[in-house]
Amino acid sequence: MARKTYFDVTRLPGFSTIAVIVFVMLYAPILMLVIYSFNAGSSVAIWDGFSWRWYVTAWQNEQVKEVTLRSLMLAASAATISTALATMAALATTRKRAFRGQTAIYVAINQPLMVPEIVTAVALLILFAAVKVATGYQGMGYLILAHTAFCIPFAYLPIRARLEGMDMALEAAAADLYASPWQGFRHVTLPLLMPGIAAGMMLAFVTSLDDVVISLFVKSAGQDTLPTYLLAQLRRQVSPEINAISSVLLLLTLVLLTTFFLLTRKKD
Amino acid sequence: MKHSLTAIAVLLASTSFAMAEGELQLFNWGDYTSPELLKKFKDETGITVTVTDYDSNDASLAKIEAGGHGFDLVVPSANYVQIFVEKGLVSELDLSRLPDHGNIAPEWMDVPYDPGRKYSVPWQWGSTGIGVNTKVYSGDINTSALFMDPPPELEGKINVTPEMNDVLSLAIMYEGGEPCTEDTEVLRKVRDTLVAAKPKWQSMDYGMTEKMSANDVSASVYWNGAMFRVRLQNPDVKFGYPQEGYPLWMDQVMLLNDARNVDQAYTFLNFILQPENAALISAYARYANGIAGSEAFMPEDMKDAPEIKIPEEYRAAGRFLPTCSPKAQEYYTAIWTELQK
Numbered sequence A: 001m002a003r004k005t006y007f008d009v010t011r012l013p014g015f016s017t018i019a020v021i022v023f024v025m026l027y028a029p030i031l032m033l034v035i036y037s038f039n040a041g042s043s044v045a046i047w048d049g050f051s052w053r054w055y056v057t058a059w060q061n062e063q064v065k066e067v068t069l070r071s072l073m074l075a076a077s078a079a080t081i082s083t084a085l086a087t088m089a090a091l092a093t094t095r096k097r098a099f100r101g102q103t104a105i106y107v108a109i110n111q112p113l114m115v116p117e118i119v120t121a122v123a124l125l126i127l128f129a130a131v132k133v134a135t136g137y138q139g140m141g142y143l144i145l146a147h148t149a150f151c152i153p154f155a156y157l158p159i160r161a162r163l164e165g166m167d168m169a170l171e172a173a174a175a176d177l178y179a180s181p182w183q184g185f186r187h188v189t190l191p192l193l194m195p196g197i198a199a200g201m202m203l204a205f206v207t208s209l210d211d212v213v214i215s216l217f218v219k220s221a222g223q224d225t226l227p228t229y230l231l232a233q234l235r236r237q238v239s240p241e242i243n244a245i246s247s248v249l250l251l252l253t254l255v256l257l258t259t260f261f262l263l264t265r266k267k268d
Numbered sequence B: 001m002k003h004s005l006t007a008i009a010v011l012l013a014s015t016s017f018a019m020a021e022g023e024l025q026l027f028n029w030g031d032y033t034s035p036e037l038l039k040k041f042k043d044e045t046g047i048t049v050t051v052t053d054y055d056s057n058d059a060s061l062a063k064i065e066a067g068g069h070g071f072d073l074v075v076p077s078a079n080y081v082q083i084f085v086e087k088g089l090v091s092e093l094d095l096s097r098l099p100d101h102g103n104i105a106p107e108w109m110d111v112p113y114d115p116g117r118k119y120s121v122p123w124q125w126g127s128t129g130i131g132v133n134t135k136v137y138s139g140d141i142n143t144s145a146l147f148m149d150p151p152p153e154l155e156g157k158i159n160v161t162p163e164m165n166d167v168l169s170l171a172i173m174y175e176g177g178e179p180c181t182e183d184t185e186v187l188r189k190v191r192d193t194l195v196a197a198k199p200k201w202q203s204m205d206y207g208m209t210e211k212m213s214a215n216d217v218s219a220s221v222y223w224n225g226a227m228f229r230v231r232l233q234n235p236d237v238k239f240g241y242p243q244e245g246y247p248l249w250m251d252q253v254m255l256l257n258d259a260r261n262v263d264q265a266y267t268f269l270n271f272i273l274q275p276e277n278a279a280l281i282s283a284y285a286r287y288a289n290g291i292a293g294s295e296a297f298m299p300e301d302m303k304d305a306p307e308i309k310i311p312e313e314y315r316a317a318g319r320f321l322p323t324c325s326p327k328a329q330e331y332y333t334a335i336w337t338e339l340q341k
Helices: A015-036 A053-060 A062-094 A102-109 A117-135 A141-164 A169-176 A181-210 A213-218 A226-233 A240-264 B002-021 B035-045 B057-066 B078-086 B164-174 B184-200 B208-213 B224-233 B262-272 B275-285 B326-340
Strands: B023-029 B048-054 B120-133 B158-160 B201-203 B219-223 B237-240 B246-255 B318-320
Touching: A015 A240, A053 A062, A053 A240, A062 A102, A062 A141, A062 A181, A062 A226, A102 A141, A117 A141, A117 A213, A117 B057, A141 A181, A141 A213, A141 A240, A169 A181, A181 A226, A181 A240, A213 A226, A226 A240, A226 B048, B023 B057, B023 B262, B035 B048, B035 B262, B035 B275, B048 B057, B057 B078, B078 B246, B120 B208, B120 B224, B120 B262, B120 B275, B164 B184, B164 B219, B164 B246, B164 B326, B184 B201, B184 B326, B208 B219, B208 B224, B219 B224, B224 B237, B246 B262, B262 B275
Parallel strands: B023 B048, B158 B201, B158 B219, B246 B318
Antiparallel strands: B120 B219, B120 B237, B120 B246
């Protein structure tokens, strides 16, 4: 009988029990939320039979439509801009020999992951309020700018991971075959990088779509996003309409994340 | 040439017409503004109202204080009205532009935080009392003794909402004091009674609309509008107004100093001063509104609801909660912390 000589975490006592508890805690509440979105009654705790009623209600709610469209528009803009910036940042920090200050640049790029969101939000509120008063412009630009900023690391990390796994010799080979730097990038680097870019963009999109705190502080008049709208609905009474909207949001997120995993899956 | 001049004239005319209609930015609590009200307003005046939500007085105050927000009207609670006025964030209303100002019910006209309603127009109001399932407990429900000294029938079946100001005000008035009191003797009694009563409570939680409808909880210190909705689902539940004193709350609309659409704002304020329109506000969020005569336009199930229209004999015990002094606030927090242990 072969005896294992290395440490195996799955053999620790209680490992599977803890794992099961963790998974139940993670998924049971979400499952309940989805189940009650199909409730025929108007309660989120008493089951009254199956119905699509709340999905219809949400669909017919003009305000829900408006805030959903705004959220999607915002997420698409922020994801596009932040992915473009993150791609450039990732190329600049990986396609060359390690240089002094590289770690400092990583930290600077990933700042939104480390600074508490509420700190960023309050800082943006104060700064943007001053800009809004000075310029008189109160459009969506502020939200797009703020979302782009905190989406950058989410787009950056998968792109960098992809680049780090790519052999620098490929570009050297292209250059040896008389490709100009631009041709080498266009026909070698970029196609190889595409899955990373797509994954980064989706992650950035989902991150922007889910954001509450920064949106809450930055939004001007008439700029509720889906999450800030949902939050404000909770003051009075939770109706299954909230469950229905949340379930659709969840489905959208799941589709995007599944695509992300398929794109980043290692091909053996 | 003549054609293009006519075209320009028409264009100018239509632009100025559009200006007269215009838009209005309302900053209000979430799920609180009736879409029907906004539709009727647009049909009658041509003004499009955009609602942006907030979920706490502090959040709205912070955004408005920062400036550059773009809102015209805001709807703070009673204890925030003075704060908005003192910070100079709102304008005194020009009452000559509100011909229906007199529709405000007499009891809501001279409120302590805005005597004569010079700064605010009522939106909705309600009260904190005790909802009781009368099948479980058949005694008098109009007393704070229900949670300060729970009767045997309600032991382990009563919930207390985790709202410090509401609960401590009820408790202080029960012990014969005034809300925000600094009288340590009263406060000591309040603390001792609450701490002694707590083991007999089932929970300190929200979400009672569901739990009391389903009979999971038999009584709760809670808000009138929620208990009204519970009764529609569970007719045994009645709402009690503690005779020792109970808190009243009110949210009202105020005109911001830096409003851009002032004319439209006045049009809107006067619109909601009319009983048939105020009734739409109530029909949506299910609270009373403070405009005399609006009951007649409310939905059938609200007209005579004892949770919405406080019965005459309990009216006098209702109190607006003042903003407590820092010292009283400190006492409140200390008692509350001890209660949470």
